Amino acid sequence: MTGKSIVDSQFERAANLINLDDYMRRILMRPFREVQVEVPVRMDDGRIEVFTGYRIQHNGARGPCKGGIRYHPDADHDEVLGLATIMTWKTALMDIPFGGAKGGVTVDPKRLSKLELERLTRRFTQRISIVLGPYRDVPAPDVATNAQVMAWILDEYSSRHGYTPAAVTGKPISLGGSLGREEATGRGIMYVMTEYARDFGVPLKGSRVVIQGFGNVGGHLARLLHAEAGAKVIAVADVSGGVVNESGLDIPGLLAHTAARKPVSEWKGGKAIGNEQLWTIPCDWLVPAALGGVITREANARTIDCKVVVEGANEPTTPTADLILEERGIPVIPDFLANAGGVTVSYYEWAQNLQQYRWTHEQVPHGGVCDRITESGGGRTATGELRRTGGRRDGRTEKTHPNNVAGKSLVIPSRPGLVSLGMMPYERFTA
Numbered sequence: 001m002t003g004k005s006i007v008d009s010q011f012e013r014a015a016n017l018i019n020l021d022d023y024m025r026r027i028l029m030r031p032f033r034e035v036q037v038e039v040p041v042r043m044d045d046g047r048i049e050v051f052t053g054y055r056i057q058h059n060g061a062r063g064p065c066k067g068g069i070r071y072h073p074d075a076d077h078d079e080v081l082g083l084a085t086i087m088t089w090k091t092a093l094m095d096i097p098f099g100g101a102k103g104g105v106t107v108d109p110k111r112l113s114k115l116e117l118e119r120l121t122r123r124f125t126q127r128i129s130i131v132l133g134p135y136r137d138v139p140a141p142d143v144a145t146n147a148q149v150m151a152w153i154l155d156e157y158s159s160r161h162g163y164t165p166a167a168v169t170g171k172p173i174s175l176g177g178s179l180g181r182e183e184a185t186g187r188g189i190m191y192v193m194t195e196y197a198r199d200f201g202v203p204l205k206g207s208r209v210v211i212q213g214f215g216n217v218g219g220h221l222a223r224l225l226h227a228e229a230g231a232k233v234i235a236v237a238d239v240s241g242g243v244v245n246e247s248g249l250d251i252p253g254l255l256a257h258t259a260a261r262k263p264v265s266e267w268k269g270g271k272a273i274g275n276e277q278l279w280t281i282p283c284d285w286l287v288p289a290a291l292g293g294v295i296t297r298e299a300n301a302r303t304i305d306c307k308v309v310v311e312g313a314n315e316p317t318t319p320t321a322d323l324i325l326e327e328r329g330i331p332v333i334p335d336f337l338a339n340a341g342g343v344t345v346s347y348y349e350w351a352q353n354l355q356q357y358r359w360t361h362e363q364v365p366h367g368g369v370c371d372r373i374t375e376s377g378g379g380r381t382a383t384g385e386l387r388r389t390g391g392r393r394d395g396r397t398e399k400t401h402p403n404n405v406a407g408k409s410l411v412i413p414s415r416p417g418l419v420s421l422g423m424m425p426y427e428r429f430t431a
């Protein structure tokens, strides 16, 4: 199964459960706007190579479209469309005033020099800039794109429209990025795991965690689980292969190793394993944090040996694998909740840029992810919704946020850092 069909099958199950009207199904199953562009790039040896790029805006009913841009050989129309759809659900679940979009270029970025990557990014931005903008569609990083790529997008967009930092998120701090954005997705996953651990009695401290992917999401998650949650990360893998250590990997050491552009599989602090072996390691938490479609009926859904699957990546579990895991009593925390921390802090970044104001470190403590935007009067949280608790859990007063979107007054907790990522009281995490 591919990107869009995975998403369609999940959507249909959910729509049937709530008896969704046919016209709403039609609207939500199809994208609002799709742009496909050809991107000619002058390579370092003088040749011109032409790459295909996409920007797909799935839905903008709740605010400007929002979603990352990925550079990957498999990034095609179908994959980007599926990912754009998930962004609509994710922003709605987090109740942030964005719609859903995604972009991608079919390219193997490892083949490109830094200058080629810059030329590709600038030309791609030129081609899609007509559909971008702070109130239209706001890109962010995703697979194989980072703050540097976002800086090029900002520069290219601003050269046509004037300086517009809110046109893109995940930027370097010096160009209007938000403190904590880079680690936000990993931090959000850790918070969701913490909440789940508390609610369902699967302790996080001392537990065994296996992570596929050691990039932005997997790397930060491993670091935070190791340093802050006291979990034992026993195995990780990147595209080169993995490494396992039953006593727990030395994550700071492994991060220093990969920061020197060395593959995970060459780390000497554990036993090297192949990518397929990763799925066979018994653990409490299994976190796919690399690519989509990696847990399948054919490959591993019947043999995975964990207590919980946490979808750090988008669409890592196919619908048939989902059903098998359900039969086996293995819960799956879905991507559009588990990895929503990134877009949540992207919202903080966008809000700061629009206000032409930078939140102080005190306002964005703990790496910038501790403020929470709540709906006035409701104070509901994503995990709270799952547990149907509702209501503010901190009892503190709030002040009105300058942004008032779609008739909803958004509010910021008056004591900065009160709640993390719209998911849990900060005090609870540190307790």
Ligand code: NAD
Residues within 6 Å of the ligand: 141, 142, 143, 144, 145, 185, 212, 213, 214, 215, 216, 217, 218, 237, 238, 239, 240, 275, 289, 290, 291, 292, 312, 313, 314, 339, 340, 342, 343
């Ligand atoms: P990244 O490019 O920083 O890292 C990807 C990692 O996956 C790398 O370590 C890479 O080596 C590894 N990988 C690639 N192919 C692999 C394979 N076949 N087997 C094992 N490992 C493999 O990307 P990222 O930003 O960390 O994104 C990872 C996932 O998280 C994607 O699905 C992305 O859509 C999702 N996501 C990212 C963010 C974000 O803020 N970056 C937010 C939400 C969701």
